[in-house]
Amino acid sequence: MPVSCSSCGEKRAMLKRPKTGHSLCKDCFFMAFEEEVHQTIVNASLFKSGETVAIAASGGKDSTVLAHVMKVLNERYNYGLELMLISVDEGITGYRDDSLETVKRNQQQYELPLKIVSYEELYGWTMDAIVKQVGRKNNCTFCGVFRRQALDRGALMLKVDKICTGHNADDVAETVLMNVLRGDIARLRRCTTISTASEGEGVVPRCKPLKYAYEKEIVLYAYFKKLDYFSTECIYSPNAYRGYARTFLKDLESIRPSSIVDIIHSGENLSVREGVKMPVQGTCSRCGYISSQALCKSCVLLEGLNRGLPKLGIGKHHRLHGKILSQQPLTEKEERKLKSVES
Ligand code: SF4
Ligand code: ZN
Numbered sequence: 001m002p003v004s005c006s007s008c009g010e011k012r013a014m015l016k017r018p019k020t021g022h023s024l025c026k027d028c029f030f031m032a033f034e035e036e037v038h039q040t041i042v043n044a045s046l047f048k049s050g051e052t053v054a055i056a057a058s059g060g061k062d063s064t065v066l067a068h069v070m071k072v073l074n075e076r077y078n079y080g081l082e083l084m085l086i087s088v089d090e091g092i093t094g095y096r097d098d099s100l101e102t103v104k105r106n107q108q109q110y111e112l113p114l115k116i117v118s119y120e121e122l123y124g125w126t127m128d129a130i131v132k133q134v135g136r137k138n139n140c141t142f143c144g145v146f147r148r149q150a151l152d153r154g155a156l157m158l159k160v161d162k163i164c165t166g167h168n169a170d171d172v173a174e175t176v177l178m179n180v181l182r183g184d185i186a187r188l189r190r191c192t193t194i195s196t197a198s199e200g201e202g203v204v205p206r207c208k209p210l211k212y213a214y215e216k217e218i219v220l221y222a223y224f225k226k227l228d229y230f231s232t233e234c235i236y237s238p239n240a241y242r243g244y245a246r247t248f249l250k251d252l253e254s255i256r257p258s259s260i261v262d263i264i265h266s267g268e269n270l271s272v273r274e275g276v277k278m279p280v281q282g283t284c285s286r287c288g289y290i291s292s293q294a295l296c297k298s299c300v301l302l303e304g305l306n307r308g309l310p311k312l313g314i315g316k317h318h319r320l321h322g323k324i325l326s327q328q329p330l331t332e333k334e335e336r337k338l339k340s341v342e343s
Helices: 026-043 061-076 096-110 119-123 127-134 139-158 169-182 185-191 215-224 240-255 259-269 297-306 318-325 332-342
Strands: 052-056 082-089 114-118 162-164
Touching (some): 026 215, 052 061, 061 082, 061 096, 096 114, 119 139, 127 139, 139 297, 169 240, 297 318, 318 332
Parallel strands (some): 052 082
16 A cells, blocks of 8 residues: 655655655655755855855766755755866776766756866876776775865865865765774864864865765665766775775664764764874975875875885885985885885
């Protein structure tokens, strides 16, 4: 027997909301989903009227739903924002080239300006070329570090006030778990904040309007709205550690759906004891980007790539790396050690 929508009581329920278990018709689900994002935006005062906001668009479900919902809410509630799309082209044949086609279609559908920044033009390296040199083990380290900076550089070129990203509740909960497992207090503290203030010259503040939106609901929203998105995984995606955290989270969610939001709340409520040493934020002496070391991670990784020492920025060989980066000669023993690390 058809169940009627528990919100309007009129139309037929088409789905059971993963977050609350309510049976809803399509329209009531759209409304509930959009209103929750609106509440997130209002409660955290994410935007101010008159701001230019770049939506980081990958063509995937999260950023496509984000772009759609931001456009709807901006009109419905008169946020007064000027929206645009910004995409990063990592240079991954068979993946990013196809997903960028989706972003270009989204640009037409949503009538938003689009800026694409590529690793090739910013760093002189595509991910295809990086994987050729480093193999498939640490590729995501390069990609993640480069992406962060690429988005900032693109945002600076566009002169936007803010960037918003499609990180959803599942992503945030996964990151909380991973930072707990790694004991990374500095990241643990940062990963649940909904927006990062501009901490240094040249860094554009970021926010996550979908922070409390469940991945399952994002998929349902995109499906019922018939949004045009790209759903293939990156061909270089090994990220095993995140994969385990993800599987663990999905298992928890199947037993208790509130687990996702509970983990986020746990992360939000953790406080760090006074006197615990935190990295001090400074700027990179080479490119001027924010960094807690003399050289930012991106410059170290790039230096390694350009010298044929791709492991330079990975792992813990700081003393040797310091010497190389400051162009001091290595002893024979150090040369041997370095070769053994790189081979
Ligand atoms: Fe980059 Fe790794 Fe993501 Fe692929 S899976 S886009 S290599 S971070
Ligand atoms: Zn740098």
